[in-house]
Amino acid sequence: MRIASAVGVVSSALWLPRGQCTVEEAVIDGILSDAAQAPPDVDGVPQSRGETPEFMAAEAARLALSRAGSTAQDVDILAYAWTLRIGYEFYSPAHRLAKELSLGDCSAFSLCQACNGGALAVESIVMRMLTDERVHLGVAVSSDTYEEFGSRRWAEPTMMVGGDGAAAVVLTRGPGELALRSLATRGHTCADILEVGQGMRHRVPGTGGAARPPSETELKEAAHSVEKFGASLSAVVHEALKDADLGADDQGIAAVLLPRLATPFTDAFVRPAMPEALRDKAYVADPHTGHLGAGDALANIEYAQRELDLAPGQYLLVVNGGQGVTSSCMVLTPESR
Numbered sequence: 001m002r003i004a005s006a007v008g009v010v011s012s013a014l015w016l017p018r019g020q021c022t023v024e025e026a027v028i029d030g031i032l033s034d035a036a037q038a039p040p041d042v043d044g045v046p047q048s049r050g051e052t053p054e055f056m057a058a059e060a061a062r063l064a065l066s067r068a069g070s071t072a073q074d075v076d077i078l079a080y081a082w083t084l085r086i087g088y089e090f091y092s093p094a095h096r097l098a099k100e101l102s103l104g105d106c107s108a109f110s111l112c113q114a115c116n117g118g119a120l121a122v123e124s125i126v127m128r129m130l131t132d133e134r135v136h137l138g139v140a141v142s143s144d145t146y147e148e149f150g151s152r153r154w155a156e157p158t159m160m161v162g163g164d165g166a167a168a169v170v171l172t173r174g175p176g177e178l179a180l181r182s183l184a185t186r187g188h189t190c191a192d193i194l195e196v197g198q199g200m201r202h203r204v205p206g207t208g209g210a211a212r213p214p215s216e217t218e219l220k221e222a223a224h225s226v227e228k229f230g231a232s233l234s235a236v237v238h239e240a241l242k243d244a245d246l247g248a249d250d251q252g253i254a255a256v257l258l259p260r261l262a263t264p265f266t267d268a269f270v271r272p273a274m275p276e277a278l279r280d281k282a283y284v285a286d287p288h289t290g291h292l293g294a295g296d297a298l299a300n301i302e303y304a305q306r307e308l309d310l311a312p313g314q315y316l317l318v319v320n321g322g323q324g325v326t327s328s329c330m331v332l333t334p335e336s337r
Helices: 023-028 053-068 093-101 114-131 147-154 216-243 263-273 276-281 293-307
Strands: 007-015 019-022 044-047 077-081 107-111 137-144 165-173 178-187 253-258 282-284 315-322 326-334
Touching: 007 053, 007 114, 007 293, 019 023, 019 147, 023 147, 053 093, 053 137, 053 165, 077 093, 077 114, 093 107, 107 114, 114 137, 114 165, 114 178, 114 293, 114 315, 114 326, 137 293, 165 293, 178 216, 178 293, 216 263, 216 315, 216 326, 253 263, 253 276, 253 293, 263 282, 276 282, 293 315, 293 326
Parallel strands: 077 107, 077 137, 253 282, 253 315
Antiparallel strands: 007 165, 007 178, 019 044, 137 165, 178 326, 315 326
16 A cells, blocks of 8 residues: 555554563473573563553553653544453454543544454554545554463463553554555465464463374474565565555665564564565564554554664564454654644
8 A cells, every 4th residue: 555655643652561571480480391492582571460451541542642742632643553352252352442531522443363363453554544634643552461470471482472561553644753655455365374373272380291193184384474474565565666656675664573582583584574685674573562452563663663663764673463463564754843
């Protein structure tokens, strides 16, 4: 999707709980046999202590709006994404969040696209802004907690370790701190990257971390999913670059931020899917957060605003992907003043 700076990122925020779930806990509980099984760059991830997902999302949204110099009454649209919901038969997370934020007549809607949900929230707001001139300010927000799983969040350490938290991005029609040049989304519905990696749900303390070995059929499905995952990531990067009128070898591309998955999976499947010219620029920002469910893309925008000093004419790629083999890539650049 060619956006051509018609929509800008004004501000962003990341809210993490103070609790920690550590490798040591996973070893004590028998989820990992020893600490060496954990990703090399993560020894603990944020863990909520009773904070609800809506509470965390509200904190992130309030902080992002404050940084934007805006209030709840300024928000025209709220897009709320999440991955996990435990213990609810039916309810609308977005409307609970909108009520918590006192958004009033704001249009609020929920998005459940698993790990790519935050990017989809941005895309949904952008599409509304490009097609409806009455939409001026939007908030894309996500939150997830793996608290119910306890130390089982470490059960698939070569793929991901789930961290709890929320992230929010404030988008505006027209200029912002960062301009959105393009956004591409693609999926492959006959594959699911986590079909085999469901140990978090099944492994329990006292089993020594043991889980039922995958069947031959499941292994074939996993190989198929990983292949399609890489192809999907490659496709969205090429599409987003094309829509931004950039080549992969453009010297203005300063950084490529990858989903917050574990280093072994990233090195084996994510970075190799990038164009060769971009692989040395691609990395996982803030790995200490762990994988934030639907929030990796939003948290990476926050990281960019906090840590990257992009000059005019430089570009940032935010690449994301996850369950269901749904992938996205955003191209952003500092707004010309």
